[in-house]
Amino acid sequence: MSSAQLRHENGATTTTKPKPNPITGTEIAAEFSHHDLTVARINNGSFGSCPASIISAQQQWQLQFLQQPDYFYFNTLKPSMLKSRTLIQSLVNAENVDEISIVDNATTAVAIVLQHVTRSFFSSDFRPGDAAVMLHYAYGSVKKSVQAYVARAGGTVIEVHLPFPLSSNEEIITEFDKALKMGKTNGARIRLAVIDHITSMPSVVIPVKELVQMCRNEGVDVIFVDGAHAIGNVEVDMRDIGADFYTSNLHKWFFSPPSAAFLYCKKSDKVSDLHHPVVSVEYGNGLAIESGWIGTRDYSAQLVIPEVLELFVNRFEGGIEGIRRRNHDKVVEMAEMLVKAWGTELGTPPEMCSSMAMVGMPACLGISSFSDALKLRTHLRVTFKIEVPIYYRAAPTLEGKVNPITGYARISHQVYNTIEDYCRFRDAIIKLVNDAFTCAVLSN
Numbered sequence: 001m002s003s004a005q006l007r008h009e010n011g012a013t014t015t016t017k018p019k020p021n022p023i024t025g026t027e028i029a030a031e032f033s034h035h036d037l038t039v040a041r042i043n044n045g046s047f048g049s050c051p052a053s054i055i056s057a058q059q060q061w062q063l064q065f066l067q068q069p070d071y072f073y074f075n076t077l078k079p080s081m082l083k084s085r086t087l088i089q090s091l092v093n094a095e096n097v098d099e100i101s102i103v104d105n106a107t108t109a110v111a112i113v114l115q116h117v118t119r120s121f122f123s124s125d126f127r128p129g130d131a132a133v134m135l136h137y138a139y140g141s142v143k144k145s146v147q148a149y150v151a152r153a154g155g156t157v158i159e160v161h162l163p164f165p166l167s168s169n170e171e172i173i174t175e176f177d178k179a180l181k182m183g184k185t186n187g188a189r190i191r192l193a194v195i196d197h198i199t200s201m202p203s204v205v206i207p208v209k210e211l212v213q214m215c216r217n218e219g220v221d222v223i224f225v226d227g228a229h230a231i232g233n234v235e236v237d238m239r240d241i242g243a244d245f246y247t248s249n250l251h252k253w254f255f256s257p258p259s260a261a262f263l264y265c266k267k268s269d270k271v272s273d274l275h276h277p278v279v280s281v282e283y284g285n286g287l288a289i290e291s292g293w294i295g296t297r298d299y300s301a302q303l304v305i306p307e308v309l310e311l312f313v314n315r316f317e318g319g320i321e322g323i324r325r326r327n328h329d330k331v332v333e334m335a336e337m338l339v340k341a342w343g344t345e346l347g348t349p350p351e352m353c354s355s356m357a358m359v360g361m362p363a364c365l366g367i368s369s370f371s372d373a374l375k376l377r378t379h380l381r382v383t384f385k386i387e388v389p390i391y392y393r394a395a396p397t398l399e400g401k402v403n404p405i406t407g408y409a410r411i412s413h414q415v416y417n418t419i420e421d422y423c424r425f426r427d428a429i430i431k432l433v434n435d436a437f438t439c440a441v442l443s444n
Ligand SMILES: Cc1ncc(COP(=O)(O)O)c(C=O)c1O
Pocket: 045, 046, 105, 106, 107, 108, 138, 139, 141, 142, 196, 198, 199, 200, 226, 228, 229, 249
């Protein structure tokens, strides 16, 4: 059987080996039989999922270390980490393997990039009042990091407010453009842009390539894409996107065990003084090497990345691209089934969905605060055994008309999901509506 070439948008290729016998439904079910099968888990987005074959492979790495730690440290760790990094380099079409570091999670990657920005303020390369731009929908910990590292160093933070529901990329581009202009008032400069590739809540695929280009045109110094949800979910191509920094978790949509993420740092003369926040003996040897040893700990989640492809992902037709395309189609189909049953609407058109979609919930449920949304999520877990996050937003007025939908469920689709998971959700909400339930009856 010959290898297949996956062509990226910029013409570069990644080689995958198609399997003669694609994985069967029974084999997929066996790979996830450790899940609590009483729960309809339509929330892959929050914590991802790891198949049984990868859990076993990870345990082999753990055993290798425990059997002969000294040999492992001196002979195995560095070359194996390089193998994982080389594989990621090829998957994301980075130019050089030195541009790829493996870290625990997106939160750590954010700390690395933003601490670098802090040092630029302290060294007076950046001046007090210079701006950082990020989406209002940026993930909570990312917003806190911008506060902790940029605002405390003297930077001004501009949040780009986006409407929701969204109907087109143009709405995002227009708002982002306004924020870039605002950042340049009074002679200040925009030093940092943090752009989500896929926002978490509400979940929307952002036209990241266009926004990066706009930042370049405006001379933004540091362009950082938070793609925490991206690899395994949408096309991720470093040369095509063109950011200075890009991170994606591997434990969300790439079937890695928790926790592993990559941080891409574009090779450039501008970027030195980039360090892992945990300083170890490798300090000063380059971020990728620093990140490969941050003290004694379990590195198995990072070392098992090649097996994720060999033992699991490549058993699917089309490999990771095939998986993400089918997940996207399925989540849109399920979202459309739900809005039809509930008489509501999608939060974005299908082309702005990844393997996650925002599904409007019936207004009569009375979701009138963030706390209501959280309480309803808990109620669905406890009473109906459904795991799904719910987003609240105040009912907006559009062209004089109030849109009554205040709650949107973020549904995910991953290979282990079945149509019954979504039917259970559909029927639970219909029951709540028929019972005249409202969030007001839920206690804290
Ligand atoms: C957009 C976004 N950024 C960052 C993170 C943080 O990821 P982690 O908790 O794995 O560090 C998340 C987590 O869901 C996220 O959705």
